[in-house]
Amino acid sequence: MNIGIICSGFGGQGVLTTGLLMAYAFHHNGKNITWYPSYGSEMRGGTANCMVKASDTDIASPYVKKIDILVTLNEPAIAKFEKQVVPGGFLFVNSSLVDEKRCYRDDITVVKVDTEKLAEQAGNSKGANIAMIGAVLKKTAVLTFDEYNDAMTKYFTDKGKEKFNSLNTAALKAGYDSI
Amino acid sequence: MNKKSNDSVIMKGNEALAEAAIRAGCRFYSGYPITPQTEVLEYLSWRMPEVGGEFIQTEDELAGINMIYGASAAGERVLTSSAGPGFSLLQEGISYLVAADLPAVIIDVARLGSGLGDIFQSQSDYELATKGNGHGDTMVITLTPASVQETVEFVYLAYELSEKYRHPVLILSDAAIGQMMEGVTFPELSEHDINKYDWSVKGRKKGSEPRKITNVSYFCEGGYYGYEAIYADKIKKIAENEQRWESINVEDAEIVTVAYGISSRICKEATELARESGLKLGLIRLKTATPFPVKAFDEISKDCKALLLVEMSISAQLKSDVVVASKGKLPIYAYLSSVDVPESEKVVEIANKIILDEAKEELVYEP
Numbered sequence: 001m002n003i004g005i006i007c008s009g010f011g012g013q014g015v016l017t018t019g020l021l022m023a024y025a026f027h028h029n030g031k032n033i034t035w036y037p038s039y040g041s042e043m044r045g046g047t048a049n050c051m052v053k054a055s056d057t058d059i060a061s062p063y064v065k066k067i068d069i070l071v072t073l074n075e076p077a078i079a080k081f082e083k084q085v086v087p088g089g090f091l092f093v094n095s096s097l098v099d100e101k102r103c104y105r106d107d108i109t110v111v112k113v114d115t116e117k118l119a120e121q122a123g124n125s126k127g128a129n130i131a132m133i134g135a136v137l138k139k140t141a142v143l144t145f146d147e148y149n150d151a152m153t154k155y156f157t158d159k160g161k162e163k164f165n166s167l168n169t170a171a172l173k174a175g176y177d178s179i
Numbered sequence: 180m181n182k183k184s185n186d187s188v189i190m191k192g193n194e195a196l197a198e199a200a201i202r203a204g205c206r207f208y209s210g211y212p213i214t215p216q217t218e219v220l221e222y223l224s225w226r227m228p229e230v231g232g233e234f235i236q237t238e239d240e241l242a243g244i245n246m247i248y249g250a251s252a253a254g255e256r257v258l259t260s261s262a263g264p265g266f267s268l269l270q271e272g273i274s275y276l277v278a279a280d281l282p283a284v285i286i287d288v289a290r291l292g293s294g295l296g297d298i299f300q301s302q303s304d305y306e307l308a309t310k311g312n313g314h315g316d317t318m319v320i321t322l323t324p325a326s327v328q329e330t331v332e333f334v335y336l337a338y339e340l341s342e343k344y345r346h347p348v349l350i351l352s353d354a355a356i357g358q359m360m361e362g363v364t365f366p367e368l369s370e371h372d373i374n375k376y377d378w379s380v381k382g383r384k385k386g387s388e389p390r391k392i393t394n395v396s397y398f399c400e401g402g403y404y405g406y407e408a409i410y411a412d413k414i415k416k417i418a419e420n421e422q423r424w425e426s427i428n429v430e431d432a433e434i435v436t437v438a439y440g441i442s443s444r445i446c447k448e449a450t451e452l453a454r455e456s457g458l459k460l461g462l463i464r465l466k467t468a469t470p471f472p473v474k475a476f477d478e479i480s481k482d483c484k485a486l487l488l489v490e491m492s493i494s495a496q497l498k499s500d501v502v503v504a505s506k507g508k509l510p511i512y513a514y515l516s517s518v519d520v521p522e523s524e525k526v527v528e529i530a531n532k533i534i535l536d537e538a539k540e541e542l543v544y545e546p
Contacts, residue, residue: 020360023360024189027187027189032361032362033189033360033361033362034359034360034361035189035359035360035361036355036358036360039215039298039358058444059361059444060444060445060448060523061441061444061445061448061520061521061523062355062520063520
């Protein structure tokens, strides 16, 4: 395994956490990882992104220039990063916020996920980003549902937030089953 | 570099650095926030009180460095950290620590540019970190970690060396390593005995002679000549014993890259990429920038055609050290990427151009 992921969207959508949860899950499953945030003047409502690499071998640069999996939570993120996706790579689109008629490159796999609706149906309206991760897992198979979910459960339990575990798993499953 | 084990956690470089300082027995931090090193303060602001240590966010960097001077004189394991313009402000204090023979660990998480510069990653502090350090004949030991795990290991090493030589040690990190998360494992928490050393300032024991301050400048047997002899001996010993580096494939390399920190990881990848295409590329990765690992250059193959510096700066800051270490025998090229983390494909591309005699011996950044 040697993959590069960028998660991008508005600050406040859980963009950095989305990348962090995936990095955490890769690490939990024995991979080397790097997670690198955009940092500085980012704020709620501004743009935010993070880069995640996961590999069986040493990782040189934490920068992701060629994107295998692009996870976008808003429209500007697509405009900014779509061109960097490798041919045959994945672009995940948050269809709750993005114009349905938008055109995309035809040499990549575009996956539209209605994250907000799915999260709401799962009873976890704040879990749109986790629903998106569910869709990523199903479509790309970089980790199995259980491999990821066990790691996420540990992550939130270690942070003393275990009371959200079942809701988070529900949001994850909603995204996973939507594909 | 970032091996996974059962105890491995993922952490930002800056936070791992702060936790490593705690575990190495540091119980006094004073300093001032500045991006990209503020996580060190943020982390220690809650972690230090947990272990009964002192955390002080000072009014500026000058107070930060001078407070660690005081705490170190009292025998405590101390830390301060800064970046960019804040690191400039530490220089006078570093010189005073050197003159007072005091151990201390100082962090520079290098950021871009002169003046205010910017918050982004860069390696443009090399000259200041290795040849600055304040007025006088000051030199410090400078460690250059290339991963979050190595940052942790170097924090331990820094305290060990700083007490061995009673001398400040600088860890020259950069924004890429400070801001990124990687897997990391920590050693057990250790405690430091503030009264461990006989040189520290302590309360007088019953019946013993009071220790008096007799002079505010450095004074020892033989006057200034005496001090010069002691200091010269110390820096000679450091230069002889503390050179640290990692060499990859230098024994048969046609081109040897020289790099440290984040850039050295890219060069490591480049050596593998190059070999796949038949180019023999090697790497000397600095672990200490001072003392500069001169000995590493003795191992370079006789067939080596040139050295290639890979740095995130605008001028080739490694050049003077590398010219001396290689005794001026080899042409020196540079790939200077300033704010961008270098790319391994570009390292290989430049190395190939050097072999074909198509590269310019250009030592300034080309956007």
